[in-house]
Amino acid sequence: MKKIIMLVSCVVAIPGVINVYSQTQVDTSTIIAYTYTAHSTNKETIVKMVNDELNQTGVQVYFFNKTGKLLGKWEINDTSAQAWALSPRGNYFMCEIFRKVTANDSRSREVVVMDNTGKELFSYQSSGGIGRWSPSEDYFIVHDYGFTALRAYDLKGKVIWEKKKPENVKELSLAEISKNGEYIALVEYPKTVILLSKDGRERYRKDFEIVPGKLKRKSILTREIDNDGNILLHPGASTEIRVLDNKGNMKLNRHFARYDHFLVLFSTSDTSQIEITNKKKESEKTHIKWR
Numbered sequence: 001m002k003k004i005i006m007l008v009s010c011v012v013a014i015p016g017v018i019n020v021y022s023q024t025q026v027d028t029s030t031i032i033a034y035t036y037t038a039h040s041t042n043k044e045t046i047v048k049m050v051n052d053e054l055n056q057t058g059v060q061v062y063f064f065n066k067t068g069k070l071l072g073k074w075e076i077n078d079t080s081a082q083a084w085a086l087s088p089r090g091n092y093f094m095c096e097i098f099r100k101v102t103a104n105d106s107r108s109r110e111v112v113v114m115d116n117t118g119k120e121l122f123s124y125q126s127s128g129g130i131g132r133w134s135p136s137e138d139y140f141i142v143h144d145y146g147f148t149a150l151r152a153y154d155l156k157g158k159v160i161w162e163k164k165k166p167e168n169v170k171e172l173s174l175a176e177i178s179k180n181g182e183y184i185a186l187v188e189y190p191k192t193v194i195l196l197s198k199d200g201r202e203r204y205r206k207d208f209e210i211v212p213g214k215l216k217r218k219s220i221l222t223r224e225i226d227n228d229g230n231i232l233l234h235p236g237a238s239t240e241i242r243v244l245d246n247k248g249n250m251k252l253n254r255h256f257a258r259y260d261h262f263l264v265l266f267s268t269s270d271t272s273q274i275e276i277t278n279k280k281k282e283s284e285k286t287h288i289k290w291r
Contacts, residue, residue: 034050035051036084038086040087042090045066059076059097060075071116072115072117074120080098087137092116093113095114096109097111111130111142124153128144130142136180141174143174147165149162150163150173163186171188172186172188175222176222177225178225184196187222192205193233195229195231221233224266230244230266241253252274252288263276267287275287
C-alpha cells in the first residue's frame with residue numbers, strides 16, 4: 001500500500017489565529033491529516049491539532065508556550081474532532097469528538113475538556129457542540145441544538161445552572177459574558193433580554209418593542225456587557241443605541257443614523273462612554289457619555 005503523507009495547514013475561526021508550527025511534519029501513513037493552529041487571547045499558549053477528518057483514525061493535540069516549548073499532548077484513536085475551543089488565557093481546551101463505543105461502530109458524540117498539559121478533566125455527552133468559555137475561565141456555557149436550552153459547567157464537570165426555552169419563545173441564546181465572568185446576558189428571541197449572575201441567578205428580564213427598519217434583523221442585538229453588568233444593545237432593526245444598567249434601568253437611548261456602518265462598543269479606557277468607530281475609516285472615532 002502506498003504511504004501518504006499530507007499535511008495541510010488551516011486556520012480555526014478564533015480571533016487572532018496564527019499558523020506557528022506548521023513546519024512540523026506528521027507521518028500519517030494512509031491518513032490525510034489537517035493541522036489547525038491557534039493561540040490564546042493573551043498569546044501565552046499555542047495549540048496545534050492534527051485531525052484526520054476523512055478517515056476518522058485519530059486526533060492529536062499539542063500545547064506549546066509562547067517560546068515554542070511543548071507543555072503537553074493529548075491524543076485519541078479511531079475518531080475525529082468536530083469542533084474545538086481554546087480558553088481565552090490558554091489554560092484549557094475543549095474538543096468535540098465522535099467516540100467509538102461498540103464493536104458495530106456506533107459512536108457517541110462527546111466533548112472532552114482538558115488543561116493545557118493534555119490532562120483530561122472531564123467529558124460530557126454533547127447535545128449542542130462545544131461551549132463558550134467565560135473570559136474568567138472558571139466556567140463555560142453550552143447551547144442545546146435548536147437553541148432550546150443553555151447549560152453552564154464548571155471545571156469539574158458540574159452543571160452550575162440550566163435554562164430552558166419557554167414554549168412561546170423562538171429560541172434562547174447566549175448573548176454576551178462580561179470580561180470578569182460575573183455577568184451573563186441572554187436573549188429570548190425576538191424581544192427579551194435577561195441578565196444573570198454567573199451562578200445563574202436572574203437579576204432582571206426586560207422586553208423591548210421590536211422596531212421595524214431598513215435592516216433585515218428582526219430581533220434584539222446585544223453588543224457588549226461590561227464588568228458592572230451594563231448592557232449595550234440595539235432593539236430590532238432600529239438605529240437606536242441603548243444601555244441598561246445591572247438592574248434593568250435605561251441609562252441611554254440615542255438614535256444613531258446608519259449605525260450599520262459603525263462599530264459601537266463601550267470605551268476600553270472609560271466604560272462610562274460609548275465608542276463609535278467608522279468601519280470604513282477606523283481612525284474616525286466619536287464618544288457618547290452615558291453615566
